[in-house]
Amino acid sequence: MSDHIPFHPSSFPLTRRGLLATGGALVVTVSLSRPLLAQTGGSTQPAKPAPGSLAQTPRLDAWVRIGADGAITVFTGKAELGQGIRTALLQVAAEELRVPPAAITLVTADTARTPNEGYTAGSQSMQNSGTAIRAAAAQARALLAQEAARRLGAPAGALGFADRRVTAPDGRALDYGELAASLDLTVEVPADAPLTAPDRLSVMGRPLPRVDIPAKVTGGAAYVQDLRLEGMLHARLVRPPSSAARLTALDSAGVEAMPGVVAVLRDGEFLAVVADKEYRAVKAMRALAAAARWEETATLPGDTPIPDLLRGLEREVGTVDAKGEAGTIAEGPRSLRARFTRPYQLHGSIGPSCAVAVMAEDGLTVWSHTQGVYPDRNAIAAMLRLPLERVRVIHTEGSGCYGHNGADDAAADAALIASKLPGRPVRVQWMREQEHANEPYGPAMMIEAAAALDGSGRIERWTFDVWSNTHTTRPGGAGALLAARHLANPFPAEPAAMQITPAGNGDRNAIPLYAIPNTRVLWHFLPDMPLRVSALRSLGAYANVFALESMMDDLALLAGADPVEFRLRHLDDPRARRVVELAAERFGWTGAAPAPGFGHGFAFARYKNHAAYLALAVELSVDRGSGRVRMTRATAAIDSGEIVNPDGIRNQTEGGIIQAMSWTLFERAACDDTRVTSVDWASYPILRFASVPDRIDVHIVERPGDPFLGTGEAAQGPTAAAIGNAIRSATGRRLRDLPFTSDRVRESTASG
Numbered sequence: 001m002s003d004h005i006p007f008h009p010s011s012f013p014l015t016r017r018g019l020l021a022t023g024g025a026l027v028v029t030v031s032l033s034r035p036l037l038a039q040t041g042g043s044t045q046p047a048k049p050a051p052g053s054l055a056q057t058p059r060l061d062a063w064v065r066i067g068a069d070g071a072i073t074v075f076t077g078k079a080e081l082g083q084g085i086r087t088a089l090l091q092v093a094a095e096e097l098r099v100p101p102a103a104i105t106l107v108t109a110d111t112a113r114t115p116n117e118g119y120t121a122g123s124q125s126m127q128n129s130g131t132a133i134r135a136a137a138a139q140a141r142a143l144l145a146q147e148a149a150r151r152l153g154a155p156a157g158a159l160g161f162a163d164r165r166v167t168a169p170d171g172r173a174l175d176y177g178e179l180a181a182s183l184d185l186t187v188e189v190p191a192d193a194p195l196t197a198p199d200r201l202s203v204m205g206r207p208l209p210r211v212d213i214p215a216k217v218t219g220g221a222a223y224v225q226d227l228r229l230e231g232m233l234h235a236r237l238v239r240p241p242s243s244a245a246r247l248t249a250l251d252s253a254g255v256e257a258m259p260g261v262v263a264v265l266r267d268g269e270f271l272a273v274v275a276d277k278e279y280r281a282v283k284a285m286r287a288l289a290a291a292a293r294w295e296e297t298a299t300l301p302g303d304t305p306i307p308d309l310l311r312g313l314e315r316e317v318g319t320v321d322a323k324g325e326a327g328t329i330a331e332g333p334r335s336l337r338a339r340f341t342r343p344y345q346l347h348g349s350i351g352p353s354c355a356v357a358v359m360a361e362d363g364l365t366v367w368s369h370t371q372g373v374y375p376d377r378n379a380i381a382a383m384l385r386l387p388l389e390r391v392r393v394i395h396t397e398g399s400g401c402y403g404h405n406g407a408d409d410a411a412a413d414a415a416l417i418a419s420k421l422p423g424r425p426v427r428v429q430w431m432r433e434q435e436h437a438n439e440p441y442g443p444a445m446m447i448e449a450a451a452a453l454d455g456s457g458r459i460e461r462w463t464f465d466v467w468s469n470t471h472t473t474r475p476g477g478a479g480a481l482l483a484a485r486h487l488a489n490p491f492p493a494e495p496a497a498m499q500i501t502p503a504g505n506g507d508r509n510a511i512p513l514y515a516i517p518n519t520r521v522l523w524h525f526l527p528d529m530p531l532r533v534s535a536l537r538s539l540g541a542y543a544n545v546f547a548l549e550s551m552m553d554d555l556a557l558l559a560g561a562d563p564v565e566f567r568l569r570h571l572d573d574p575r576a577r578r579v580v581e582l583a584a585e586r587f588g589w590t591g592a593a594p595a596p597g598f599g600h601g602f603a604f605a606r607y608k609n610h611a612a613y614l615a616l617a618v619e620l621s622v623d624r625g626s627g628r629v630r631m632t633r634a635t636a637a638i639d640s641g642e643i644v645n646p647d648g649i650r651n652q653t654e655g656g657i658i659q660a661m662s663w664t665l666f667e668r669a670a671c672d673d674t675r676v677t678s679v680d681w682a683s684y685p686i687l688r689f690a691s692v693p694d695r696i697d698v699h700i701v702e703r704p705g706d707p708f709l710g711t712g713e714a715a716q717g718p719t720a721a722a723i724g725n726a727i728r729s730a731t732g733r734r735l736r737d738l739p740f741t742s743d744r745v746r747e748s749t750a751s752g
Contacts, residue, residue, distance in 0.1 A: 405439045614639075633693055
């Protein structure tokens with residue numbers, strides 16, 4: 001089964017026709033997509049809202065195609081990022097089309113072939129694309145049944161489906177291909193497409209081995225880093241040594257004369273070298289860096305404490321939530337006030353960003369691990385001043401993702417260089433120090449929270465103040481791309497604006513899901529940051545849930561209550577209560593003190609307050625002498641709505657716990673007043689295998705027939721809070737500044 005353009009085409013002409021031929025399928029154009037009514041000023045509303053991404057792309061053939069030979073192709077605008085979405089979407093389509101998943105070819109995000117579903121972000125792939133594909137596949141099956149009933153003279157409800165054939169009760173059968181040849185699949189998918197009943201599911205809800213794994217574990221061509229095209233050139237960048245640096249002198253003659261060097265390109269502060277072989281490009285890059293002279297300006301915060309830094313950047317305050325009369329909470333024996341901080345953090349992609357681009361006769365094609373092929377195309381086209389129809393962006397997996405890392409920038413680098421060398425594919429590969437120093441970071445944040453209890457031990461008042469920027473500076477405009485900013489005629493970055501939405505950005509999960517009569521949540525907005533920042537997995541939810549759930553534990557202590565019971569005391573949502581109770585039960589939570597040197601911690605959140613519910617209990621040990629924290633086991637309960645692939649849900653939850661562990665215990669970007677200094681794995685350590693918990697158990701709540709809920713980012717915030725709560729359980733000390741490095745833990749316990 002193939003799902004995207006092959007990695008090793010033996011030969012293809014460098015024309016748009018030749019490039020499209022490598023995909024082997026009819027092109028789906030942007031005209032299949034319908035703009036949002038809010039964008040067009042329209043007011044007509046359907047009787048029932050179209051499910052998922054059908055609201056923007058309602059035509060059936062944008063999602064499902066059946067060839068005359070019976071070949072089935074399914075299209076998604078979402079990208080495989082390691083979250084297993086290809087496998088889950090195949091299961092959804094296979095279920096409704098009554099075929100094995102292996103019988104379907106899945107085409108993922110490609111601006112020439114798939115619907116425009118924006119970014120693959122926010123744990124929305126199943127909610128949006130999965131829902132749309134399921135409805136489209138169900139409608140395709142209904143149309144096949146209607147046509148077969150007409151031809152076979154049998155009731156549609158009496159027909160059987162197997163092996164891409166529709167069979168009448170008397171045994172007569174018709175192939176999908178011959179039926180589809182008579183059908184018009186350009187129709188719109190109705191909002192009430194006939195979905196398979198939960199008790200009849202045979203593919204969904206069952207584990208299916210991930211289709212993207214074999215190549216990754218056998219050394220196959222799995223990533224854009226593996227992509228090799230005939231006649232391909234290799235490019236390397238010489239980045240400015242700091243964000244405000246200006247190139248003042250360059251003597252490139254010696255580099256241009258080096259063996260294999262094809263070109264040295266300079267446009268303002270954009271500086272690149274292109275060679276016929278990869279290592280020659282690396283050698284030339286190093287020589288070019290030595291030949292460049294830069295003027296640098298001190299613009300970075302150095303060792304300025306995060307609270308001082310963020311308070312000085314505040315420009316606007318918005319009300320995220322206000323209920324009752326929270327007011328100012330006075331200090332007293334029944335109240336609590338605390339401040340929490342999160343540092344700048346990296347995506348830490350194991351494989352530095354990479355892209356391949358070629359400028360052919362009739363346009364530019366870019367292969368990129370971007371999370372948004374359409375927005376990236378828009379930005380690249382603007383940067384190169386090309387019409388949109390002359391730019392195609394094809395998603396190809398990258399070895400490291402979950403947020404806005406350097407993928408879009410590498411794509412822009414490759415596109416810009418390829419535009420100067422038409423007819424030759426150009427591969428751009430960043431170096432490790434370039435990735436660490438130039439990717440958009442997860443933003444630093446600060447939270448100040450206060451709460452007061454009533455006489456019965458319930459939370460009566462709650463205030464929550466967040467200092468944060470938007471958490472998303474994705475393309476967008478060309479100014480989101482480093483290459484475009486570095487040109488002699490640069491594209492400025494788009495100004496940041498505070499937008500308070502139900503999904504949240506910097507304020508994500510700042511509103512407590514708990515039943516509290518008087519609440520006030522404010523967003524102290526920071527439009528500018530001294531370090532370049534953007535989306536990192538879960539956006540503001542990681543820090544906000546960490547602060548919120550740390551407060552819940554401390555309030556439980558103040559109320560003399562067990563932390564689990566205290567949470568249940570404030571939860572009205574039965575689905576929230578269910579995951580809390582399940583996690584506590586499966587962990588064996590009793591409220592009893594753990595063994596000396598060990599701590600137990602608990603936390604809960606519903607991601608974005610409208611996606612998956614997750615509760616987590618952890619056990620860890622703390623070595624007071626070294627300050628080392630070692631998580632020994634974790635037990636999670638998650639409610640993701642209807643289950644498509646239980647293994648996928650477990651994998652995402654386990655991976656989220658491990659990544660959030662790394663953020664919480666190790667990760668912190670560093671800089672002086674001019675340059676980023678955390679440019680390798682020594683200066684920016686991440687979690688190693690020795691720190692992985694001995695055991696992680698994930699228990700899934702079954703919700704047959706319910707809507708899909710986003711899963712991928714549900715564990716981030718609860719993990720940080722559960723670890724902090726367990727450290728307090730083990731040491732009696734509350735740590736509020738992330739990360740909980742061994743130095744901080746040791747200093748805290750020594751001072752206690």
